[in-house]
Amino acid sequence: xxxxxxxxxxxxxxxxxxxxSPFIYKSYSKKPKHRWLRKRNAQERRxxxxxxxxxxxxxxxxxxLVWNIFSNGYSAFTETQIQLPVTFExxxxxxxxxxxxxxNSLLELFPGIEDRKEKRDLFSLxxxxxxxxxxxxxxxxxxxxxxxxxxxxxxxxxxxxxxxxHVHEQAKRSGKISPSQVAWxxxxxxxxxxxxxxxxxxxxxxxxxxAEQAGVLASTMGSFMTILICVLMAFPLGxxxxxxxxxxxxxxxxxxxxxxxINNLAAVPSIIFGLLGLSIxxxxxxxxxxxxxxxxxxxxxxxxxVIVIATRNALQAVxxxxxxxxxxxxxxxxxxxxxxxxxxxxxxxxxxxxxxxxRAFGETAPLLMIGMVAFIADVPKTFTDPATTLPVQVxxxxxxxxxxxxxxxxxxxxxxxxxxxxxxxxAIYIRRRFEIKW
Amino acid sequence: MVKNMNAEKKKTEDIAECGPENxxxxxxxxxxxxxxxxxxxxxxxxxxxxxxxALIGPSGCGKSTFMRCLxxxxxxxENCRVTGKVRLDGFNIYKDNVDTILLRQKVGMVFQKxxxxxxSIYENVAYGPKIHHLIDNKDELDALVxxxxxxxxxxxxxxxxxxxxxxxxxGGQQQRLCIARAIATKPEVVLMDEPCSALDPIATARIxxxxxxxxxKFTIVIITHSMQQAERVSHHTAFFHMGHIIEAGDTQKIxxxxxxxxxxxxxxxxxx
Numbered sequence: 232x233x234x235x236x237x238x239x240x241x242x243x244x245x246x247x248x249x250x251x252s253p254f255i256y257k258s259y260s261k262k263p264k265h266r267w268l269r270k271r272n273a274q275e276r277r278x279x280x281x282x283x284x285x286x287x288x289x290x291x292x293x294x295x296l297v298w299n300i301f302s303n304g305y306s307a308f309t310e311t312q313i314q315l316p317v318t319f320e321x322x323x324x325x326x327x328x329x330x331x332x333x334x335n336s337l338l339e340l341f342p343g344i345e346d347r348k349e350k351r352d353l354f355s356l357x358x359x360x361x362x363x364x365x366x367x368x369x370x371x372x373x374x375x376x377x378x379x380x381x382x383x384x385x386x387x388x389x390x391x392x393x394x395x396x397h398v399h400e401q402a403k404r405s406g407k408i409s410p411s412q413v414a415w416x417x418x419x420x421x422x423x424x425x426x427x428x429x430x431x432x433x434x435x436x437x438x439x440x441x442a443e444q445a446g447v448l449a450s451t452m453g454s455f456m457t458i459l460i461c462v463l464m465a466f467p468l469g470x471x472x473x474x475x476x477x478x479x480x481x482x483x484x485x486x487x488x489x490x491x492x493i494n495n496l497a498a499v500p501s502i503i504f505g506l507l508g509l510s511i512x513x514x515x516x517x518x519x520x521x522x523x524x525x526x527x528x529x530x531x532x533x534x535x536x537v538i539v540i541a542t543r544n545a546l547q548a549v550x551x552x553x554x555x556x557x558x559x560x561x562x563x564x565x566x567x568x569x570x571x572x573x574x575x576x577x578x579x580x581x582x583x584x585x586x587x588x589x590r591a592f593g594e595t596a597p598l599l600m601i602g603m604v605a606f607i608a609d610v611p612k613t614f615t616d617p618a619t620t621l622p623v624q625v626x627x628x629x630x631x632x633x634x635x636x637x638x639x640x641x642x643x644x645x646x647x648x649x650x651x652x653x654x655x656x657x658a659i660y661i662r663r664r665f666e667i668k669w
Numbered sequence: 670m671v672k673n674m675n676a677e678k679k680k681t682e683d684i685a686e687c688g689p690e691n692x693x694x695x696x697x698x699x700x701x702x703x704x705x706x707x708x709x710x711x712x713x714x715x716x717x718x719x720x721x722x723a724l725i726g727p728s729g730c731g732k733s734t735f736m737r738c739l740x741x742x743x744x745x746x747e748n749c750r751v752t753g754k755v756r757l758d759g760f761n762i763y764k765d766n767v768d769t770i771l772l773r774q775k776v777g778m779v780f781q782k783x784x785x786x787x788x789s790i791y792e793n794v795a796y797g798p799k800i801h802h803l804i805d806n807k808d809e810l811d812a813l814v815x816x817x818x819x820x821x822x823x824x825x826x827x828x829x830x831x832x833x834x835x836x837x838x839x840g841g842q843q844q845r846l847c848i849a850r851a852i853a854t855k856p857e858v859v860l861m862d863e864p865c866s867a868l869d870p871i872a873t874a875r876i877x878x879x880x881x882x883x884x885x886k887f888t889i890v891i892i893t894h895s896m897q898q899a900e901r902v903s904h905h906t907a908f909f910h911m912g913h914i915i916e917a918g919d920t921q922k923i924x925x926x927x928x929x930x931x932x933x934x935x936x937x938x939x940x941x
Contacts, residue, residue, distance in 0.1 A: 482747070550784070552784040553786065553787075555742065555745065555780065556780065556785075556786065556850075557786070557796075559742060559773055559777065559778035559780075559851075560773065560774075560777070560796065560797045560850065560851070560854060561769075561770045561771070561772075561773035561800065561801060561854065562770075562800055563770055570796070571786060667787045667836075
């Protein structure tokens with residue numbers, strides 16, 4: 232107590248000894264001469280606080296978006312499988328009646344079911360794709376014929392979702408599941424004849440009517456093929472346009488006119504480009520509908536102005552003194568551009584191009600117009616094959632009311648966002664690594 | 670055409686001989702217009718061979734415009750019109766069929782702000798000889814780069830980091846690199862537009878030493894705002910004012926005994 236008192240007096244004495252600094256904010260009095268200082272400082276703090284709140288709100292939005300997608304979609308990366316005792320009867324295999332084999336093994340597992348509706352419920356425990364899986368097994372190991380084996384078969388989508396919720400103890404949603412199906416699943420789970428496996432099918436398959444079989448491979452391939460066409464077309468065209476406008480064209484009303492139009496094109500709604508593609512590429516040139524070729528060409532139109540603008544900005548960022556230095560050495564205008572200006576602008580150009588690719592990657596509307604919204608089960612092999620892209624796949628699945636597709640939609644969005652993040656990281660890397668500081 | 674010239678050049682070592690009159694460049698009634706504003710009025714000036722000619726005068730008097738006429742860098746300025754003649758070794762460089770590429774190989778330029786290419790030091794020097802096909806193989810190029818860098822006194826400082834970007838050097842080193850880049854194409858004339866204005870006194874002194882060294886082999890035209898520098902480095906001086914040459918001649922004469930009152934005032938620091 233005494234110590235504390237001493238300390239306080241010491242501080243008090245200290246204060247008395249030293250003169251008050253006129254520069255410390257707290258010491259501003261309420262005198263009118265300090266009014267402006269107080270006001271200015273308050274303004275500063277207010278602005279900082281507003282900025283911080285803005286960032287916080289933006290972050291909250293982003294976090295809730297990511298959380299929403301993740302919580303909906305993470306379960307799509309696992310697949311529910313049921314272990315069945317399958318007897319590969321040679322007779323049935325010959326008749327290609329794999330469906331019967333599955334049905335027999337299900338009946339063997341749960342004997343004494345006579346009711347037709349009950350039977351239908353039982354058979355719908357496993358995926359409708361199960362016969363194909365058995366067929367693949369037999370084709371790979373023909374020695375399995377006339378043998379009995381335990382085989383893991385993917386469950387149907389409704390069962391899968393019920394099981395996942397059961398496992399994670401959050402049975403909020405109820406699918407279209409009958410009470411007897413619930414009993415069977417509980418039984419299977421108890422006897423450890425049900426399991427969750429990483430869902431490779433999601434990355435190996437194309438679209439499917441069965442949610443448990445639907446995958447993103449076809450749409451991902453479609454996306455990459457579309458982007459390839461798009462870049463092959465837009466990159467040389469856009470960069471060449473920008474170089475000509477920036478480095479060679481003399482300023483005239485015509486170049487001004489072109490410049491205004493390019494800037495306007497960048498602001499045109501993307502669906503208009505889809506209509507343009509529909510009327511020109513499909514109707515006049517007669518290119519194949521819903522192909523990645525046409526998709527890429529439409530997206531090329533879309534990002535062309537963006538590339539032109541990004542390239543021009545990158546070229547403008549190269550100081551004129553470098554151009555003069557090269558020209559004064561006796562380089563021709565073309566040499567100045569290709570030995571110097573373009574090289575030094577390349578990191579900026581690449582950043583712009585990659586960001587516009589990211590935009591094209593996520594574009595949906597124009598592709599709907601040229602029929603890339605089709606149901607694509609097979610991976611496109613050539614650029615003229617019907618194809619779809621990831622964002623369109625998301626759109627298609629989001630339209631599907633079936634519960635199994637809800638998680639697929641979210642999972643596809645996660646795949647799409649992963650690619651987006653990768654593309655943006657690439658852009659950042661290129662900018663950091665190759666940027667030239669003047 | 671270019672190849673023939675190169676072959677010829679190789680025989681006569683680097684540098685072209687001075688003519689009998691000892692005049693490398695000559696302007697005759699040279700006038701320059703930007704849009705309709707006349708920036709230079711009938712300039713007649715002789716630039717002596719392998720000597721340093723200083724151009725002095727207040728800002729905006731037309732020194733830089735005049736200098737850009739000497740290697741036709743004015744071609745890059747929009748709405749710029751040039752009348753009159755500029756002769757290099759007796760040939761008018763403003764004739765229609767003159768190859769500016771070749772001209773600029775013979776008339777090199779160093780700019781006010783050091784502007785090395787953001788490439789390696791080696792590439793900076795090698796670029797000119799490469800585009801003009803002055804060398805045949807890598808060894809010759811290496812030798813040329815070394816010789817040029819030695820000539821500007823940069824070799825010892827950068828020999829171990831020729832691959833480092835030219836922009837990583839200090840300001841003075843960058844400017845010497847730019848001079849090296851300009852003389853690597855074996856020019857006859859080197860134009861220097863205020864080469865020391867962005868440099869500190871020590872770097873400036875080094876550049877001045879370098880100019881004194883280079884004048885033996887090159888004709889140098891230098892713009893400067895420093896009277897002392899003009900007096901130190903140049904043999905001839907031309908005083909520009911409002912687009913006219915007020916006085917031109919021997920540096921000692923101009924600085925010690927100017928004929929014109931304006932020259933006296935400018936050199937004495939009364940305006941500028």
